[in-house]
Amino acid sequence: MIELKNISLSFREKVILKDVSFRIEDTLTTVIVGPSGAGKSSILKIIAGLWKPDSGEIFFNGINVYHMSESEYQTMRKKIGIVFQSNALFDSLSVTENILYFLPERKSLTVSELNEKAERLLNFVNMDGTGDLYPEELSGGMKKRIAIARALAFNPDLILFDEPTTGLDPLNSASIIELIEKLKENGTTSVVVSHILNDVVELGEQIIVINDGLVVESGSIEKIMTSDEPFVNKFFYQLSKHNYIMKSNYNMYELINV
Amino acid sequence: MAQFKNMIYGFEEFGFIVRDLLLGIKTIKYNWDETLTEMYLIGSKALPLVLLGGLFAGVILAIETGHQLKLFGATSLISRTVSLGMVRELGPVVTGLLLAARTGAKNSSEIGAMKLSDQIDALTAFGFNPVHKLVLPRTVAALIMFLPLTLIADITGILGGMLIAKQTFQIEIAWFWDTAINALKMKDLFVGFAKPFFFAFFISTISCYFGLKTKGGTTGLGKNTINAVVYSSIVILILDFIFTKIVWEVL
Numbered sequence: 395m396i397e398l399k400n401i402s403l404s405f406r407e408k409v410i411l412k413d414v415s416f417r418i419e420d421t422l423t424t425v426i427v428g429p430s431g432a433g434k435s436s437i438l439k440i441i442a443g444l445w446k447p448d449s450g451e452i453f454f455n456g457i458n459v460y461h462m463s464e465s466e467y468q469t470m471r472k473k474i475g476i477v478f479q480s481n482a483l484f485d486s487l488s489v490t491e492n493i494l495y496f497l498p499e500r501k502s503l504t505v506s507e508l509n510e511k512a513e514r515l516l517n518f519v520n521m522d523g524t525g526d527l528y529p530e531e532l533s534g535g536m537k538k539r540i541a542i543a544r545a546l547a548f549n550p551d552l553i554l555f556d557e558p559t560t561g562l563d564p565l566n567s568a569s570i571i572e573l574i575e576k577l578k579e580n581g582t583t584s585v586v587v588s589h590i591l592n593d594v595v596e597l598g599e600q601i602i603v604i605n606d607g608l609v610v611e612s613g614s615i616e617k618i619m620t621s622d623e624p625f626v627n628k629f630f631y632q633l634s635k636h637n638y639i640m641k642s643n644y645n646m647y648e649l650i651n652v
Numbered sequence: 653m654a655q656f657k658n659m660i661y662g663f664e665e666f667g668f669i670v671r672d673l674l675l676g677i678k679t680i681k682y683n684w685d686e687t688l689t690e691m692y693l694i695g696s697k698a699l700p701l702v703l704l705g706g707l708f709a710g711v712i713l714a715i716e717t718g719h720q721l722k723l724f725g726a727t728s729l730i731s732r733t734v735s736l737g738m739v740r741e742l743g744p745v746v747t748g749l750l751l752a753a754r755t756g757a758k759n760s761s762e763i764g765a766m767k768l769s770d771q772i773d774a775l776t777a778f779g780f781n782p783v784h785k786l787v788l789p790r791t792v793a794a795l796i797m798f799l800p801l802t803l804i805a806d807i808t809g810i811l812g813g814m815l816i817a818k819q820t821f822q823i824e825i826a827w828f829w830d831t832a833i834n835a836l837k838m839k840d841l842f843v844g845f846a847k848p849f850f851f852a853f854f855i856s857t858i859s860c861y862f863g864l865k866t867k868g869g870t871t872g873l874g875k876n877t878i879n880a881v882v883y884s885s886i887v888i889l890i891l892d893f894i895f896t897k898i899v900w901e902v903l
């Protein structure tokens with residue numbers, strides 16, 4: 395379980411997060427939604443420990459990590475995987491190297507054990523036989539899946555996905571969503587940043603709506619859809635406007651009181 | 653005012669990188685592969701440049717001073733001028749400037765592209781310090797490679813000067829070489845061989861700094877690559893001046 399309490403962040407004079415508080419439960423898939431520039435990626439980077447907030451507290455399973463030193467944080471980080479918005483694959487390394495290169499146990503495993511591990515992960519993300527390719531030879535959807543495999547190599551308890559389906563065709567998006575669901579079955583908690591309605595509906599067990607550095611609403615999908623917050627209404631109305639095929643059990647137009 | 657503030661922030665950030673680098677010096681043993689690759693790249697790619705740069709610096713030095721010395725009938729001094737000039741000043745500075753352009757642009761654009769595509773954050777997320785993983789191997793590689801490259805520039809420069817001396821001023825090759833080498837005192841060698849280490853350190857830290865602070869897409873990448881080369885070059889010229897001045901006054 396992760397809890398953020400009154401997190402604020404600014405870069406020099408620019409305020410990015412004003413006062414963000416929310417909880418992420420272990421068993422629930424959390425989706426963070428919000429417009430571009432709202433601070434979603436920044437929140438993920440704070441959870442991953444890449445950026446230190448200016449103020450506020452972060453708890454991992456009840457332990458306050460805000461005051462931890464860099465080396466204590468390292469241990470924490472190993473439990474958190476992250477799939478970046480831009481994938482962030484190392485383009486000088488092959489797919490297999492991308493997956494294995496940064497493993498802490500790299501030195502203690504034999505070459506065949508390592509290769510086996512890479513193959514197993516590639517198989518999990520449906521990318522068998524691509525180990526020798528380089529990132530530039532992969533399509534967007536393939537890169538995304540390799541980035542997921544790389545995050546999984548660390549056996550994290552929690553994985554952060556930054557817009558995993560943005561820019562992918564519907565079939566690729568569906569396969570990424572399937573992967574995230576498969577992870578849940580294996581007991582890995584996911585936090586997904588997205589502004590694609592389909593992701594929110596398919597994955598979101600807990601939804602957090604961010605606007606302009608603040609949490610404007612959070613809770614189940616039903617709660618969000620029936621929210622009185624003008625911003626939430628407007629945002630979800632715009633998201634659903636062009637979605638002609640709705641999941642049968644959610645009729646957005648009924649749920650949103652426009 | 654805002655610019656001044658940015659400059660202060662810049663110095664502070666640069667200071668943090670240098671501090672991280674010095675604190676992490678021991679981690680080099682985990683990054684020997686990267687260091688060797690960087691050494692190979694600096695050596696193999698810069699060698700032709702340095703050969704040419706050194707050669708022409710020596711040739712020009714010999715022509716210009718030769719004609720002046722001839723007025724006083726002192727062409728025999730060409731060898732001293734060329735060897736002192738090359739070893740103390742032109743060898744290190746020409747090599748430094750060439751490497752500021754080559755290595756500086758390479759470091760800054762490579763690391764900048766990594767920064768823009770979140771690869772730097774990914775390194776941190778996997779438990780690595782980007783300064784230890786990227787800046788340290790590049791700096792150590794530069795520290796190791798700059799001196800031999802400077803030596804090569806010195807030698808080709810003296811050889812270039814020797815050709816001109818023979819060709820234009822009819823000076824015996826063997827005699828030129830002997831006096832050129834004999835003219836060099838400990839102090840000259842010290843100045844000439846200490847400079848490359850300082851140049852290497854600053855070229856690589858400055859260019860990595862600009863790489864790491866890249867933002868603003870491809871325009872930002874271009875801008876920071878230019879900054880890396882410009883600032884490294886300026887710092888080389890300033891350091892060279894400080895060195896020359898201090899050494900003349902103190903040693």
Ligand SMILES: Nc1ncnc2c1ncn2[C@@H]1O[C@H](COP(=O)(O)OP(=O)(O)OP(=O)(O)O)[C@@H](O)[C@H]1O
Nearest residue numbers: 405408410428429430431432433434435436437479
């Ligand atoms: N390294 C940085 N330095 C300065 N400002 C930054 C930095 N990173 C992000 N920002 C700013 O912080 C704000 C929030 O950025 P963030 O990337 O978190 O937004 P986001 O919600 O993920 O947007 P998107 O949906 O477009 O990815 C933006 O205004 C951005 O310009």
Ligand SMILES: [Mg+2]
Nearest residue numbers: 434435479556
């Ligand atoms: Mg983002």
